[in-house]
Amino acid sequence: MKKLLLLFLLGASHLGSAQMKVDDVKTFTLKNGMKFLVVEDFSIPNANMYLFYKVGSRNEYQGITGLSHFFEHMMFNGAKKYGPKMFDQTMEFNGGSNNAYTTSDVTVYTDWFPASAAEVMFDLESDRIANLSIDPSMVESERGVVLSERRTGLENSPWRQLFETVQATAFQEHPYHWPVIGYEDDMKNWTQADLERYFKTYYAPNNAVVIVSGALKFDKVKALAEKYLEPIPSQPEPPKVHIVEPKQTGERRITEQRDVATPYLLISYHTPETKNEDYYALSMLSSILGNGQSSRLYSELVDKQQLATQVFTSFDTSFDPSLFSIGAVANRNVNESDLEKAIYIEIDKIITDGISPAELQKVKNQKLMEFYSQTETINGKSNTLGTYEVFFGDYKKMFSAPENYNKVTVKDIQDVAKKYFSKSNRTVGVLKSNVEN
Secondary structure, three states, X not given: OHHHHHHHHHXXXXXXXXXXXXXXXXXXXXXXXXXXXXXXXXXXXXXXXXXXXXXXXXXXXXXXXXXXXXXHHHOOOOOOXXXXXXXXXXXXXXXXXXXXXXXXXXXXXXXXXXXXXXXXXXXXXXXHHHHOOOOHHHHHHHHHHHHHHHHHHHHHOHHHXXXXXHHHHHOOOOHHHXXXXXXXXXXXXXXXXXXXXXXXXXXXXXXXXXXXXXXOOHHHHHHHHXXXXXXXXXXXXXXXXXXXXXXXXXXXXXXXXXXXXXXXXEEEEEEOOOOOOOHHXXXXXHHHHHOOOOOHHHHHHXXXXXXXXEEEEEEOOOOOOEEEEEEEEEOOOOOHHHHHHHHHHHHHHHHHHOOOHHHHHHXXXXXXXXXXXXXXXXXXXXXXXXXXXXXXXXXXXXXXXXXXXXXXXXXHHHHHHHHXXXXXXXXXXXXXXXXXX
């Protein structure tokens, strides 16, 4: 145990010497409210730009569900200066690449490029933020794309179906109730006015945080931002999401049918938002239960008892209270009720007996090494800084994350298990081929 801890500390110390410090992050805010975080890193001649827009499916309501994800698509389909397909073509011509993703809480755009192409990148982003084309013909074309994506996604993924069903059952009132991609009938009926209002409200510069890392001087980034992005006018602050999900007062269960070889099981517990003090203990508990083949659930249910062929946990960042989920696929000739009982036995062991100091140190080592490895690259730096700025409320909290993981105790792990893993706080979903009458 002492040898393991010493090796970890030496490794962390070595990594930490190459890691950025809080003073390495410089910030400025444009007159229109767009905030920038800048990290100079000349280890390679490249740079990136991560744009975190604080808009996701939680900002929607029934009638316009799916709009956040839809605009992730629309943002690549042409604006005033760079028309259809020109965003990608121009970026690729200049040696760059891009991607984007939408969650319940945020929409994030990522640009990677040679530092010498920075001005083109700022010009591209400025054009689509200020002048995105919401042409009706393009809207209809892209509407068909996302409708197809929804259908094929559900057809191809039992897990997607089960996650959507459990989420909709666990959340009765909060907008986490609907899936990020939206409801099909809403997607078919978005109006031009819906689209224009949504874009103007949520793609305002004052609703975004931009992180630039790489071989660019701070003064260069600031000058480009002032030239290309500051002229874009700010907008009134978006409406607050004020709905609070009522406390769940009893177990909820749902069973669905699908042509699957063996049953799929998903157990979800309500847990607090990322800013909550229990976040780090819950994150570590997720790893203890379901991270890798040495985790408690895998070693017990897959290796030892052979009740499952797959088992995992899911616990993500969120603005509002969300879910801690445990998923498993039953082995052949295994009843899902037996698998479910075995999962509860492992949870109860932690609630009753806690975990060992060695197990705690192992997961701390995992978490800290994951954290350090994430922030070794310029892409990891931008993504992690943006995540802490947006979800934790301040990018500086990123630099206290190692300490926050390290100070979690055996008792903290046991306490959060007791606090949240109760029968009345869980929603259970089963997906199987035949439902008994």
